[in-house]
Amino acid sequence: MAREYNLRPAPGPDSDAGDAESMTMLNRRQFMRYGLNSAAGVLAASLGVLGFASILMPGGGSSAGDSAVKYWAKGREDSAWYGSLHLETMKKSDFVSEAAKSKTNTSGASGVWMGLPVTVNYIPHSINSGTPEVDNKPRFQLTEGYDATGKYVGHIEDLIDKDGRIFPSDDIVMIFSRCTHLCCIPGWQLVENTFTEDHWSAGGTDSGGTKLFCICHSSRFDPTMLEMNTNRNRADGSVFNYAGIRRSGGPAPVGLPIIPVAVTGDIIEGLAFEVDGGSTLNWLTYCD
Numbered sequence: 001m002a003r004e005y006n007l008r009p010a011p012g013p014d015s016d017a018g019d020a021e022s023m024t025m026l027n028r029r030q031f032m033r034y035g036l037n038s039a040a041g042v043l044a045a046s047l048g049v050l051g052f053a054s055i056l057m058p059g060g061g062s063s064a065g066d067s068a069v070k071y072w073a074k075g076r077e078d079s080a081w082y083g084s085l086h087l088e089t090m091k092k093s094d095f096v097s098e099a100a101k102s103k104t105n106t107s108g109a110s111g112v113w114m115g116l117p118v119t120v121n122y123i124p125h126s127i128n129s130g131t132p133e134v135d136n137k138p139r140f141q142l143t144e145g146y147d148a149t150g151k152y153v154g155h156i157e158d159l160i161d162k163d164g165r166i167f168p169s170d171d172i173v174m175i176f177s178r179c180t181h182l183c184c185i186p187g188w189q190l191v192e193n194t195f196t197e198d199h200w201s202a203g204g205t206d207s208g209g210t211k212l213f214c215i216c217h218s219s220r221f222d223p224t225m226l227e228m229n230t231n232r233n234r235a236d237g238s239v240f241n242y243a244g245i246r247r248s249g250g251p252a253p254v255g256l257p258i259i260p261v262a263v264t265g266d267i268i269e270g271l272a273f274e275v276d277g278g279s280t281l282n283w284l285t286y287c288d
């Protein structure tokens with residue numbers, strides 16, 4: 001039986017959520033098909049939750065001890081730019097080639113790392129970071145973070161100073177794809193709106209596209225805006241600070257955590273290490 005997803009339209013300037021009447025209904029087959037608009041330079045992670053259930057099992061998708069990130073294109077083999085690479089090892093050169101088709105020179109893909117859903121993004125930081133911050137010249141921005149109540153948490157540079165591996169390696173940033181709202185798997189928008197345009201503006205604002213998008217209730221996240229924030233371990237209730245990308249809109253209370261990476265040769269690998277008194281893996285514990 002087809003599973004239905006409720007999609008909210010892009011909110012207006014005075015509202016952060018669409019009304020029920022204007023929701024768009026997509027069934028699961030459509031959800032899987034519309035996953036990625038990579039040709040327009042936006043990122044995709046329209047992973048079916050049902051599809052991921054299988055690879056969350058031990059031994060599925062990523063073998064034990066294998067730190068390489070794999071593409072995940074199940075159900076979108078004919079539509080995603082990496083459709084023919086499902087469960088193949090991610091290579092930076094693939095992302096660079098795909099980014100050349102975009103006016104922002106960015107690209108992204110859904111993936112799986114150690115059984116976890118991830119989104120990997122190529123941002124041409126090394127090319128643009130020394131140039132004026134004009135539109136469509138994306139680079140990573142390092143900024144202060146505030147929790148859901150508006151309380152100052154800290155600056156991401158405080159974490160990077162403790163371990164430089166937190167900063168994206170070789171223009172690649174990997175993000176844990178579980179929404180901080182209700183733990184859906186965020187992807188890029190499945191309907192037309194400004195959040196998925198092939199466009200970048202400085203400042204992490206909610207306008208201008210190139211956002212990671214959660215299909216469930218329209219939360220948006222800017223993969224170029226790196227901040228420190230705080231969240232809670234679902235199992236034991238402990239609170240932790242983490243490095244993440246900024247929530248730019250929607251009901252998600254805070255941004256999504258970064259999973260540090262290293263590019264070894266051309267291979268994208270995920271890293272886990274101790275920093276600030278805890279493991280970076282603890283940053284991923286806010287969902288069941």
Ligand code: FES
Binds near residue numbers: 179
């Ligand atoms: S679960 Fe992502 S916006 Fe609700």
